[in-house]
Amino acid sequence: MTSQRNTSRFMVLLLISCLTLSAFSDPDTSFAQTDNRTVLVGIYENPPNVFTSESGKPAGIFIDIIEYIAKMEGWKLRFLSGTWVEGLDRLAKGQIDLMPDIAYTVDHEKIYTFHKVPALSSWFQVYAPKGSKIKTILDLDEKRILVLERSVQQKAFVQLGKGFGLNSTLITVPDYNTMFEMVANGEADAAITNRFNGMMQAKNFGLENTSVVFEPSDLFFAAPKKASGMFLNAIDRQLLNLKKDPQSVYYTSLKKWTSEDIQFELPGWVPVIGLISGVVLIMSLVGSIVLKHRVNARTRELKQINQEMEQRISERTEELAATMEKALAADRIKSAFLATMSHELRTPMNSIIGFTGIMLQGLAGPLNPEQNKQMTMVQNSARHLLALINDVLDISKIEAGQLEFSLTSFDLRLSIENVVKVISPLAQKKGIVLNLDISDNTGTITTDQRRLEQVMLNLLNNAVKFTEKGHVNILCRFKNGHYILSFADMGIGMRPEDLPNLFQPFTQVDTGLSRKHEGTGLGLSISKKILDMMGGSISVESQWGEGSIFTVCIPETTGDLP
Amino acid sequence: MKDTLLIIEDNEQNFYMMRFLLEKNGFTVIGAENGPKGIEMALSQKPSAILLDIQLPEMDGYAVAKELKKHGELADIPIIAVTSYAMVGDREQVLAAGAHGYLEKPIDPETFVADIIQYLPKNR
Known part of the structure; x- marks a missing residue:
């Protein structure tokens, strides 16, 4: 109007x-x-x-x-x-x-x-x-x-x-x-x-x-x-x-x-529009009042829900903190457990291996041939048990993220020679020749020496263990900031279907009671995990009945651990 | 003259084995089954070397090593930790506590005596 x-x-x-x-x-x-x-x-x-x-x-x-x-x-x-x-x-x-x-x-x-x-x-x-x-x-x-x-x-x-x-x-x-x-x-x-x-x-x-x-x-x-x-x-x-x-x-x-x-x-349309507008306006007003009432009600509900949520969140946070604390406590307990296990298992092993050795050396008196044979069996079993204990502890530490590296710079050539020296008696005993081929540009490497030597020892030991006769070639090359180490044996080799699971824990190609090669079945798994942590890698090529080549690639310097 | 070695070790079998091996090789071995007794014997007997277990009741090997180092008259006596601790950092911790050497259990009877001998003052 x-x-x-x-x-x-x-x-x-x-x-x-x-x-x-x-x-x-x-x-x-x-x-x-x-x-x-x-x-x-x-x-x-x-x-x-x-x-x-x-x-x-x-x-x-x-x-x-x-x-x-x-x-x-x-x-x-x-x-x-x-x-x-x-x-x-x-x-x-x-x-x-x-x-x-x-x-x-x-x-x-x-x-x-x-x-x-x-x-x-x-x-x-x-x-x-x-x-x-x-x-x-x-x-x-x-x-x-x-x-x-x-x-x-x-x-x-x-x-x-x-x-x-x-x-x-x-x-x-x-x-x-x-x-x-x-x-x-x-x-x-x-x-x-x-x-x-x-x-x-x-x-x-x-x-x-x-x-x-x-x-x-x-x-x-x-x-x-x-x-x-x-x-x-x-x-x-x-x-x-x-x-x-x-x-x-x-x-x-x-x-x-x-x-x-x-x-x-x-x-004519003006009053109609006016009337409609008026009705609409009134309806809007009524609607808005109703709406406002509903909104207020909903707002109160939301506030309440919000408060409940906040309370729940705070409760959950506390629970989570408690769980976290429990987890940390569990972690500390696990660490303590590992340390205790390590100690508690080694102490009796110390006696078993020690006294066996003493007796086999004849320090406690002479043994007849049968006694010597049986004590040797005890010694082998004890050593195997010790190896298992060590490997299981290693795996546990790695999986718990507790395997810590002690990084030092050392001469890789000397380190390789050191490993070869350890395995040499076994190789000599089997009449296997160890060929060492280390390139002239091989210098120092910065990593955990003990762990790297553990890996090399494992691979070289395997190579000698699975080779009946012939030779094992150890190669070292330096290329693009990485050392390439390969251990090639003339052993039994592996079938292609055996390769995929090779680096999984407790995997041994030669299983069962008939197996003649002892081992924990954890060596390669541990080696792979250690190399992963060093930023390196391990691969294998194998020909059934002709031998295997394990190749390790490791950076010149192991970076900060994640 | 025979060297006297002190073994501080609470495990009876381990103590017996080490004493057996060392006595077979001409050493005089004295022993203590805990830290305080070991320190007392070290002070009274002045051994050529001390073989120290780390996992000991009440006073652990680290504390014993530190205590031994406090005594000037014992400064020249080498401490060789013989421990079944094989966790990362154990070696460093033991050496930091004042030990001169570190042997990991289980010991190898074939090399054990030779390892000990190399730490003796006259061989250093």
């Missing part, structure tokens, strides 16, 4: 602005002497421009304007009511001095005289009963259209109809009231009126403005041909003054007749 009203106000202001501009552009501003003449003004019913009020007095925008002009010019005004046509006739005959609200046209110019400053600007608009479906000029085809007799609208619409090829019935009526009544009664389909009149009156008859608008025109006071120029100039002069001053009668009148007292006809 409000927006429609504002739009109307805007329209009016726009109109006024246009009028004001045209007023300023009018050069005729000379003042005439006032005279005490009586001016007879024709009145007809064309609200709000000119009409007879309920109290029987003339009223409307034109009346306000002319009353002001008369007051300023010292004129006396008299009014003569009649129909539009009567008024025009009287004016033409000079029976009245002025007819308000006449559009300037070439035809009118022939009969009447006009002042120059337009009093109002208007256009014609088609009004029809509500729901008429008249949307465009073409919708007027085959319709009964009412128009004011001898009005500008009549002529304009005839031309317009021809232009659009309309076949409508144009009915002329003497006044606007008749026009609206006929449309309201269904005697006609639509009425053509000017914008001011339509705005003010049509609604009273249940009619609405269509969007068919045409022929904008300027409206004036018309005077008989014989009217003096002084008289008309006086009107222009006063109109200019009126239009200059925003507080003038002109504007208050416009405001009064178009904004305040007059209900604008709103397009």
Whole structure:
């Protein structure tokens, strides 16, 4: 509603602005002497421009304007009511001095005289009963259209109809009231009126403005041909003054007749939209209140859930910390266990191996051959048990991440020779030749010497162990910051299917009771893990029945442990 | 003159075995089954070398080594740790505690005596 009203106000202001501009552009501003003449003004019913009020007095925008002009010019005004046509006739005959609200046209110019400053600007608009479906000029085809007799609208619409090829019935009526009544009664389909009149009156008859608008025109006071120029100039002069001053009668009148007292006809959709909007708004409000309530409820729920979650998290964190502490404790226990195991197992082993050795050396007295044979078996079993203990402890330490390296820089050649020296007795015993081929660029290596020697010892021991006769070649090369060590034997070799699991714990190709090569089955697994930790690698090539080559690649320097 | 060696060892079998091997090779062996008694014997007997077990009741081998080092008159007596500790860092820790040598159990009866002899002052 409000927006429609504002739009109307805007329209009016726009109109006024246009009028004001045209007023300023009018050069005729000379003042005439006032005279005490009586001016007879024709009145007809064309609200709000000119009409007879309920109290029987003339009223409307034109009346306000002319009353002001008369007051300023010292004129006396008299009014003569009649129909539009009567008024025009009287004016033409000079029976009245002025007819308000006449559009300037070439035809009118022939009969009447006009002042120059337009009093109002208007256009014609088609009004029809509500729901008429008249949307465009073409919708007027085959319709009964009412128009004011001898009005500008009549002529304009005839031309317009021809232009659009309309076949409508144009009915002329003497006044606007008749026009609206006929449309309201269904005697006609639509009425053509000017914008001011339509705005003010049509609604009273249940009619609405269509969007068919045409022929904008300027409206004036018309005077008989014989009217003096002084008289008309006086009107222009006063109109200019009126239009200059925003507080003038002109504007208050416009405001009064178009904004305040007059209900604008709103397009049908406006109240519908308004109603819908209102309902929607109320529903939104109700909805938002309900929603807010729900949101609040949900927020409380979420807060509660959040608190519960926080509590749970804090509980879990504590549990985790406790578990962590337990794990650390378990880890410490494991370390302690390993150390204890190591000690507790070695102490009796020390006695077993020690006394066996003493007896075999004959230090406790001479042994007969059978005693010597059996004590040797005890010694071998004890040594095997010790090897197992050592390897299991190694594996445990590696898997517990407790195998620590003690890094030193040492001469790799010397280290290899040292390992060869340890294995030599075994090789000599089997009649196996150990060929050492160490390249000249072999220098120092930085790693855990004991662990590297453990790996080399394991590989060389295996090579000799599995070779019945022939030789074992030990190669050392230095290339791209890495040492390549290879141990090639002429042993039993391995089948391709045996290779994948070779480096897994407790894997021995020769298993079962029939096996003749003793070993823990952990050596290669430990070697691989140690080399992994050193940033190195181990690989194997083997030919069943011909021998195996184990190749170790190890960086010159073992980096920091992860 | 026979060298006297002190063995501080709580395990009876191990003590017997080491004493057997050393006496067979002409050494005089005295023994103590714990740290305090070992320190007391070291001070009173002034052995040529001390064979020290690390895993001892009450006072462990590290503490015994440190205590022995406090006595100036024992400064020249070599301490040889004979231990079944075989964890990483054990050797370093033992040497840091003041031991001159380190033998890992189980000992090899064939090399044990030779290993001990090399630590004796006259051979160093």
